[in-house]
Amino acid sequence: MRGLRAAALLLSPLCLLAASPRAALAGEAAGVAYRVGKVITMDKSDAVINGAVVLVAGGKIEAVGPAASVRIPENYRVVEFPDRWLVPGLVDCHNHIAGSLGDLNDSVYLTNPGLNSRQTVEPNNDNVKNARGGGVTSALLIPGSGTNMSGFGTICKMGGDSLSEVIVRSPGSLKIAQAGNPEWYWVGVGRSFMNWNTRQTLEKARDYNERWEQFDKGETKEKPEFNPIWDQFRGLFRREFPVSVHSQGYQLLMTTIDMLAKKLKLWVVLDHSEFDGWKTAALVKDSDVFTVQGPRSYHFERTCRKMIGNAAGWYYNGVTELGINTDSPVVPQEELTLQAALGCWYGWLPYPALRGVTIVPARALGIDQRVGSIEAGKDADFGIWTGDPIDPRSACLLTVVNGKVVYDVNKKPRPF
């Protein structure tokens, strides 16, 4: 015991030395230590650490903790933000700007199961650059909602120069719009036809998947014919990626939950979830469906002359794991936190709102093992903020994606 204490006494000055700020050492630093005023970790315990150090190496977070308990290795560069917040990189579930915008809607058929947004990804486009200014680091690029099934989405990072660098998962999701916008298709189609259309397309894909499953398990010797379109859907039925459902209004949401989640047993993410969609909260909270809300922040209920906050409507009716999306470019991608702020203006609460732009959408997309919180082993995606990120008055000073600085407020003119 006495020996241990002596060792501790000997070691403590060394620890102090190690923790002292220093300039970049000669040669390449092995990693970076961010010494910040506050870390909103968004981990399972919702820990908020004041006076924290975050170690970053190899594009991953190595360690997070109070400055006193995290030892900064010798060859690490120390970046000081003593009165700033370090917040997980923001995640948007519903985005159209990570690719080329013009071909958002390839509305050739009413269902287009062969399409994939992967081919349209465009790293470093102007909209992506703007997104970084708002602290956004990951987004699901999905095709538009002009048709019932407009193709597969791609989860992209907002930093990186090549497809392999940018893409987090492909396919990220399958985009489905059961009704609403596809009603503009050609001369107009009704909801009963469109829902039949979507269902029978998915059932074809399910049949294909089942035939291959039987063959793979050896239940049948007859090898099914390979179909490049339906083959993409196999991951959907194995629940490797979700369906992103353009959902608007009470009726459509009920159909989505009934048809896609309960009957076809798909992994469902409700995007938009607008108008009076929150009235289905009771159904959603008892299911495994994820809800992401935006960009319509409120709904004017004419019948009782009330402005209902959509986010608050979902939240206070039981859907406490609620995400927020921008539908960028409908709302600029950098204004993701403004969408959360509006949710709060209409009655929601700030901390759940911050969860709604970080860990909740990451879980909804199944990428929470990589992004959405500040935890050891996760991707080094975060923003350094001047304060509460939900407040439009707070600015993101530095955005880091995969450990690399992709946005620095000191570069003029500062866009956001």
Add this chain to the structure above:
Amino acid sequence: MSAVVRLIVLTLVLATVAAEAEGQERRNRGPRRPRRDAASQPATASAAASSEESASTSGASSSAEAEVKKDKYLAVINGVVHTMTGPVLSGATVLSRNGRIIDIGADVALPPETQIIDAAGKRVYPGLVVASPSGSIFGGDPPEDTTDVFGLNMTIALAGGITTALSGNAAVKLTFGTTEEMVLSREVYLPLNYSTRQPQPRAELRVDLEKVRGYLREVRRHEIVVQTDKEAKPPDASWLKGKYEKYQKLLKRELIAVGSASTTHELLDWCELAREFNFRLVLRGAYEGWTVAPELSRAGVGVVISPRTTVAVDERLNRPNGATIENAKILHDHGVTVAVVPESVVVTTWGVGGRDLLNLNLEAGFAVRGGLSNDDAVRTLTIDAARVMGLDDRIGSLEVGKDADFIVCDGDVLHYMTQVHYAVVNGRVAYEKAKESLYAHIRPAGKRELAPTDDYWPKRHAWPADWKPRVRPATASAPTTQSAPGSQADSQPADGETVAPAGRDDEAPAAAREPT
């Protein structure tokens, strides 16, 4: 006039003079807490004197008029008063009479029958001013004949803290429920076209301005000559009609010109014109204002901007360009008067919020993001917006003599959860959150940490008074609404709502509108 009437008038005048003297003496005495209502004050001579005082200062000289037209007092008490042009006064009283502020301070005696707004725990700001035309609050021209003063959009704008906005070229107040004193100014700006893309009107403008400037020189020359030569003829003014008359006012700095300019060269172009002809100028857009802030300041230009305009840098240009969030700060630091408006100057109910008049305060929040101080950002929506429009003698700050246009908020007006609880226009309550169904359910007590009330979502509407529950089987399902913890603490009686028994949601009768 009969001798009796004369006697009455004389008596009254004497009485009012005495009362005024007494009132003055009272004011000179030590600190006094504002009286909450007429009942709590001594109901004898001082009450009578007080009412006499009000009658005398309103300028009514005849007793008949004084009796007919009663002064209307409104006071907001106990709030933190942000005056904009002066200090922030904690717990001060703002007293208005007939729509004008007559006193601000800790020691303000309230006349009897003063309508009182208790702003304890809240903040008082001048009403927000929109310096760009909004087509959706008012009708056309003239505004008082074409506006629905009970309209939904006006209420929504008031709930956003707005008390004055532009309708076309007129500055109009959001006088909910009345057209009285609605129009503040019928001609705020003189719109000019000096675009390089339209050479014809551009050249015409220069020619016209030179012509009018020449005329004004001739007038000044004549003033000198006429001193020695009494017969000297003044310059011909017969042509000075229509646009020339306006240009004459412009060059005499009686009117404010307005133009649109966004890029560096457009802005410089306007600055040159304004300095050459020495007129007051307001420019809209100005997203590259930060590149020419000193020039704008020297030309005395005011700007109406949206701080978060996004325009990417054009790398082909060999000069600083593009939009920046720091625009408002840079312009303000150089002494340019900045008014902030959202990119979409409208009131809508379609749901995509955050960039229109429903959240004007958040727009100024983006100026803070770009480095402007919080106080200066509030000024871009109040006094500086009024200055840009040349109406800062009437609105934009809380000062004695100015219009009683103010809002009572439950926090910093720029915070994203701040709600307006009262909007007062011309000393009249134009909006009261608790009495208007639109936002009454959102944080009724103004406490941010608490959850909304049980009636947050509009599951049930007002039920008919004679409605009785039907006998239902014992297996009635539970209500679907979950009340969040803490909701009891923040609850207040729902306006006119009766809570329906469990499980009746499906059979609710046709929605009746809630009483307001």
